[in-house]
Amino acid sequence: xxxxxxxxxxANYVAPAEASRWQTTxxxxxxxxxxxxxxxxxxxxxxxxxxxxxLMGFMLWPGLSL
Numbered sequence: 001x002x003x004x005x006x007x008x009x010x011a012n013y014v015a016p017a018e019a020s021r022w023q024t025t026x027x028x029x030x031x032x033x034x035x036x037x038x039x040x041x042x043x044x045x046x047x048x049x050x051x052x053x054x055l056m057g058f059m060l061w062p063g064l065s066l
Contacts, residue, residue: 037053
């Protein structure tokens with residue numbers, strides 16, 4: 001069996017132009033919620049509820065992706 005040679009070049013791996021817009025949007029959302037988490041950590045005197053919420057969020061998103 002002969003296989004054609006793979007043509008690997010950077011042009012094969014270029015993301016669509018609309019991906020840049022989505023990347024910027026989701027980066028902004030992530031930064032916003034990171035700041036909300038930091039603010040909650042500073043405001044909450046016992047900090048237990050903030051860390052529980054952080055742990056739930058941290059386990060939810062990797063759990064969905066895995």
